[in-house]
Amino acid sequence: MSRLFEExxxxxxxxxxxxLxxxxxxxxxxxxxxxxxxxxEFLMSSMFVAAEEALSTLGLAAVQGESLSVVVGGLGLGYTAVAALNDExxxxxxxxxxxxxxxxWHRDELVPLGKTLNADSRNRYVLGSFFDLATDPQxxxxxxxxxxxxxAILLDIDHSPSEYLNPANASFYTTENLSLMAQQLRPQGVFAMWSQNLPDAEFEALLKTVFTRVESHVVTFDNPFQGGEATNSVYVCVK
Incomplete structure (x- = not known):
């Protein structure tokens, strides 16, 4: 096998x-x-992690208080989780x-950030469907x-609010199910979500049916394959 590529x-x-x-x-x-x-289908690459990290930094910047308990939905290559743990x-x-x-892959440290996550006693992996757990507050x-x-709950699973990793995820993006998830946030808790697309006005309107404050952030990063900058979005919502 070529040293330039390994499965x-x-x-x-x-x-x-x-x-992997x-x-x-x-x-x-x-x-x-x-x-x-x-x-x-390509799901993620360690070349493009700025928006995944921004999901944590932007989301947690909106959270007040100390000794925070946080959920990350979607492990991926671990960049969102590690960025969250950088918040003391x-x-x-x-x-x-x-x-x-x-x-x-992370427990066995087949990916670079597995060692960092495994060494941090604050981190815990939960095997389960984020969407099932999000809509079952009991x-x-x-x-x-x-x-x-x-x-805070930080979500990075689907490609966008209208492009799903699994078609079954579509039912999450409703007032009813977002409200069930919001029950699992403390007062003034934060829900933040990554999207590969620019902010979607319809989704912002949907979020405002559940949260008191909704802000959308555009994250830019270099993409050498496109010969310039690319963009993703992070939605930040306060209960």
Missing amino acids: IDSQATPLGQVS RRRTIPALGNRDIYEVKLGD RIAELLVVDALETVIG TGFDPEQAGKTFD
């Missing part, structure tokens, strides 16, 4: 075949680039992912404490 792992999951790959692109520098694919106010972080394979996100509430 580290590939496993069947309920969503399809998920693979590592490559080097000499024209972009001598560094390892990690990628995750679902079937033939974090007392505990629950990272929810539906794929045991992805959690295993059970909630913490398998050790039913009905627990949190200071």
Whole structure:
């Protein structure tokens, strides 16, 4: 196998075949680039993490108080979770992912940030569907404490509010189900969400049916494949 490319792992999951790959692109520098694919679709790359990190920094900037309890929905390559743990106010972080394979990559330290997450006692992996747990406030996100509430919930799973990793996720984006999730936030708690697209006015209007304050942030980053800047969005909502 070429030293420029390696498939580290590939496993069947309920969503399809998920693979973890590592490559080097000499024209972009001598560094390892990690990628995750679902079937033939690219889900994430360690080349483009600015918006995933901004999900944590922007979301947590809106949270008041100390000794924070935070949920991250979607583990991916770990950038959102690590960025959250960089906030010294974090007392505990629950990272929810539906794929045991992805959690295993981090526990086995097959991805670079696995070591960082495993070494931080504030971090805990939760195997489960974020969307099922979000809409069941009596059970909630913490398998050790039913009905627990949190200071922030940070979501990075679907591509956007209208482009879903799994078609079943579409039902989450309603006033009813967002309200069920909001029950798991403490007073003035924050819900923040990543999107690959520019802010969507219809989705902002939907969020305003649940939250008292909604702000959208555009995050720009360099994309050498497009020969310039690319953009993602982060929605930040206060209960």
